[in-house]
Amino acid sequence: MDALPDHMRPERSFQGFILALQRFWAEQGCVILQPYDMEMGAGTFHPATTLRALGPKPWNAAYVQPSRRPKDGRYGENPNRLQHYYQFQVIMKPSPPNLQELYLKSLAAIGIDAAVHDIRFVEDDWESPTLGAWGLGWECWCDGMEVSQFTYFQQVAGVECAPVAGELTYGLERLAMYVQGVDRVYDLNFNGREGAEKVTYGDVFLQAEQEYSRHNFEYADTAMLFEQFRMAEEACRKYLASGWREGGNQKKEHLMALPAYDQCIKASHVFNLLDARGVISVTERQSYIGRVRDLAKACGEAWIHTETGRAV
């Protein structure tokens, strides 16, 4: 770390902050992946978490995932709530016995000293009704603000986790605000330079937050979105149905779990947009969530019949 140029240090730049986390988790043996190339509400939706959490094979990975939460749009006016923000996601299966220690060490690696800051593990029973998933763990607080989610997955996509995977989700902007000592996410130094060379988080994302907030709440084309939801649901079911094969020794196999799951991700994001637009009633809401969950469960079932997902 000493060899790092100043502008790459985690307390100087948002990008240096991300690199420090990647480096820390790479040292723990994680595969460092890149973001999934689809819109999703949380890093948990990345197939590297949802699907890889299933089945007995060990899996350790970490990655940044842009997370889109249309309803969280605030037209760029809220200091720490965005409709597009970055999560840093770590998944370790089976969950190692020292996962909490590793988490605290990772905070130290990005400049958060537990002896100085008030770090707490506060009960949070995590549940994703759209993913048919639940787990137990905590929200991790730093000086009273939720900065990470820490979960021991018990069930994902309707499938019991055996063994259990541990999942860490860092809210990158909020943590970086601590480390850089700024009160507004848009004031974060993105590239670690000063003066004319300095690029802030606001330079990169403020306009996008304003435009997307307008889009999410006022203008998103609802007729198109309803149609997209229907199409994604239909395509998911079609791919799932076509993917089954009779494998060797009379075993059922699935050959298209991943493409089917993409459509489930799609449906979930489209639902979030419709929800933000306020065109889904309270009763319809439950039924939409149930429809996405049914897709997720069917994808999980398919996945545990694939080469990577099945028991050896």
Next chain:
Amino acid sequence: MPDLLLELFSEEIPARMQAKAADDLRRMVTDKLVAEGLVYEGAKAFATPRRLALTVRGIPARQPDLKTERRGPKIGAPDAAVQGFLKATGLKSLDEAKIQKDAKGDFYIALIEKPGRAAIDVIAEILPVIIRTFPWPKSMRWGARSAKSGSLAWVRPLHAVTATFGLETEEPDVVKFSVDGIEAAQTTYGHRFMRPARSRCAVSRITRPSCSTPRSCSIPSDARIRS
């Protein structure tokens, strides 16, 4: 009389569950002790975010011997019935049986004496059962062992169990048992941030909630500081 010290060391227990869990632990352990004939002098339970702990003071070193009578066949009963009676009671011959008269005739009676067992052995049987059946409102599985069915469920991952039994004035013994791969021992861990070192537990120092030397460090109180 000896004291029992038990500490269950885990990851952070939800705040709303801690007090009741300490209560449940005290109730379950002491109920079982009494049911086993081990009447104690006093018990106190503690909870912090990462610990449930219990001290039970003044437990007899052994269970009392148990004497029971068992009624057998009538005098002159067929041989099969007599043999069955001897086998079930462990008597070598009918000479060892008493004879009791009642309205229906004369019967053989066996006096069975069951010597009490050492309390530490009884406790070693009681504790793993209590840990496995602990009434958490919600519990979870974790780690490599969760791949197999029947793995331990606890409120959050359980890391260590301290269980000692002995006189206040002497070095206590470890109560030997294990649950799902966790061996009961005599080592505990300090507060995550304030005092992370490992310490040896001694039952005689349980009354002090904070610690100065390893010998006197039993239950660092992390409740007040941080989770």
